[in-house]
Amino acid sequence: MSHDTTLKEDDGAFIAESRTARDKVQRLLRARDSSIALAAIILVLLFSVTSGGQFLHAGIWPSILSSTAELGIVSIGVAVLMIGGDFDLSVGANFSFAALVMASLIAHGVSGLLGLAVALSIGLAIGFLNGMITVYLAIPSFVATLGTWLVWVGVTLVVTGGSTVTVLRQSRVLNALGGSVFGAGIRWEVIWWILLGAVMAVVLHRTAFGNAIFAIGGRSQAAREAGIPVRRVRVLNFMICGLCSAAAGAVQLGHLQSMASSYGDYYQLYSIAAAVVGGTVLTGGRGSVFGTMLGALILSMLDAGLILSGVSTFWYQAVVGIIVILAVAMHTRLGRTARGGD
Amino acid sequence: MEEQRQQRLRAQGITKKFGAVTAIENISVTFYSHEITGIVGDNGAGKSTFVKIICGVEQPSRGELYFEGKPVRFRSARDARRAGIEAVHQDLGLIESMSVARNFFLGMEPRKGLLLDVPRMRSETRRRLYELGLRNLKSVDQDVGRLSGGERQAISIGRAVAFEKKVLILDEPTSALSVRETAKVFDYMRGARQQGLAVLAIMHSMRQILDIADRIIVFWHGGLVADLPNQGLTEHLLAECIHSGVPPSQIHL
Ligand SMILES: Nc1ncnc2c1ncn2[C@@H]1O[C@H](COP(=O)(O)OP(=O)(O)OP(=O)(O)O)[C@@H](O)[C@H]1O
Ligand SMILES: [Mg+2]
Numbered sequence: 001m002s003h004d005t006t007l008k009e010d011d012g013a014f015i016a017e018s019r020t021a022r023d024k025v026q027r028l029l030r031a032r033d034s035s036i037a038l039a040a041i042i043l044v045l046l047f048s049v050t051s052g053g054q055f056l057h058a059g060i061w062p063s064i065l066s067s068t069a070e071l072g073i074v075s076i077g078v079a080v081l082m083i084g085g086d087f088d089l090s091v092g093a094n095f096s097f098a099a100l101v102m103a104s105l106i107a108h109g110v111s112g113l114l115g116l117a118v119a120l121s122i123g124l125a126i127g128f129l130n131g132m133i134t135v136y137l138a139i140p141s142f143v144a145t146l147g148t149w150l151v152w153v154g155v156t157l158v159v160t161g162g163s164t165v166t167v168l169r170q171s172r173v174l175n176a177l178g179g180s181v182f183g184a185g186i187r188w189e190v191i192w193w194i195l196l197g198a199v200m201a202v203v204l205h206r207t208a209f210g211n212a213i214f215a216i217g218g219r220s221q222a223a224r225e226a227g228i229p230v231r232r233v234r235v236l237n238f239m240i241c242g243l244c245s246a247a248a249g250a251v252q253l254g255h256l257q258s259m260a261s262s263y264g265d266y267y268q269l270y271s272i273a274a275a276v277v278g279g280t281v282l283t284g285g286r287g288s289v290f291g292t293m294l295g296a297l298i299l300s301m302l303d304a305g306l307i308l309s310g311v312s313t314f315w316y317q318a319v320v321g322i323i324v325i326l327a328v329a330m331h332t333r334l335g336r337t338a339r340g341g342d
Numbered sequence: 343m344e345e346q347r348q349q350r351l352r353a354q355g356i357t358k359k360f361g362a363v364t365a366i367e368n369i370s371v372t373f374y375s376h377e378i379t380g381i382v383g384d385n386g387a388g389k390s391t392f393v394k395i396i397c398g399v400e401q402p403s404r405g406e407l408y409f410e411g412k413p414v415r416f417r418s419a420r421d422a423r424r425a426g427i428e429a430v431h432q433d434l435g436l437i438e439s440m441s442v443a444r445n446f447f448l449g450m451e452p453r454k455g456l457l458l459d460v461p462r463m464r465s466e467t468r469r470r471l472y473e474l475g476l477r478n479l480k481s482v483d484q485d486v487g488r489l490s491g492g493e494r495q496a497i498s499i500g501r502a503v504a505f506e507k508k509v510l511i512l513d514e515p516t517s518a519l520s521v522r523e524t525a526k527v528f529d530y531m532r533g534a535r536q537q538g539l540a541v542l543a544i545m546h547s548m549r550q551i552l553d554i555a556d557r558i559i560v561f562w563h564g565g566l567v568a569d570l571p572n573q574g575l576t577e578h579l580l581a582e583c584i585h586s587g588v589p590p591s592q593i594h595l
Pocket of ligand 1: 365366387388391432
């Protein structure tokens, strides 16, 4: 027997932890995050071949990372919400609305910082409203946010008439949100995305609040029996999601210096797709921030990779659809083996 | 023993309605320290509902709770747990998609500053479960969903026992346990009684209830129909009372 079974003696605990090398490798492969990372690497290799090496050219990565960051910031909020067992279909509307208000304010001479504060407050408020409607009216969040999505799209169109708002004057805050980092190709939004990811990973995986989110998504009745304030946590999750959506709108405004109501449309479903590709389970209770970040990266790489491979961009949606199905199939399989198929 | 017996928890006229359904009606009963109370009744008699109200999971439609003589309102299970009331619910209150250690400390996580004290969660869980006799558990990092029914029950009980201070409530705690494990749970219940807890246990096995309880209360169609010391009772008498709702003293054999 090659088992090296160690009896852990700390604090008189004696439950054996059997760990062989094979065990460890299997565990690593089973871990969702590493399989997603593997998928991302395979994708890079694939596109390198199909694009005749162009995909490895450093020049294209700043733009891939920028779009990753914008999608990624929304997706982190969406993933947190989904892990807690809820959905938000209104993130795209929230994204455009908050950023449009911010753009108009700054264009009219309001300071960038105040504009940002207003945008983030709008995100929080929309999230709070989504949460209250879902939790206290006891409506499935899918339906509740379908409703608020349409409401905010309508409001945005009425306010802007559907036109694009462009900020012509220079704003240090906009630069710090989405401008280039010290004149390099990389933009600040990429840094913000990584920072947000790091913070949210700690919150989700290393705090009691994060534990509560997983518990509620796993089985909310059990969470309630343990004394977790289920409603309050769920409303907070919606607020986190709302905040992330508005923040993503703000960094994109910083990047493009302009905003229109249609810009957010993309994020409605692709944020869910990124979370799902990253291993977040649609029924809640499972998922990770890191996986979701990789999910966003994969979707952005697809976009660029298809173009560089000479495939019509019209194929993008179809390919994302296939990737989502493959990802869910893979995660379901992994989940099954992890639950005792072995 | 007798002079140590103190009032722990008193329910006064507790009624719970779920919409049009009245699950329990006008329940008044007192639980004491150093005493194991067996709660029996048919399926749907209202036992679990009553117990959920005591530990703050459900709020009563009418009636009051008194904890150690003082009126209390538990708005959530957290309030009750802070007061020292722990429960093993019928559904075990576990989350399949989470690890054993995270389940163990759910809602009572040890912290280091703002963050979870994960090493302590793991080592404490391992120690507690080992003490409870769960010695075959591979790791406290595996998901509860991978465990057997008996292992889950042991974890749920271990958790309640770890945090109990004043009242320990067990809703059918031994239904998935072997004879040996059941004996272990009974040891824990007696230990808790020894330490002065009020222990409440819902059980369907007449034999077990007569074996462990000092006192037995009987629910029938949402009402409390009998409150008896465990003396001179037989399985047959108890079963008769549970089915007919007639107190054993009035049952003519
Ligand atoms: N959340 C709920 N919503 C509606 N009705 C409920 C709810 N919980 C319990 N009831 C009803 O209340 C009654 C009492 O249920 P309860 O679970 O308390 O019974 P019990 O005595 O624990 O039964 P068992 O022995 O089967 O566990 C039942 O008729 C049940 O259908
Ligand atoms: Mg019950």
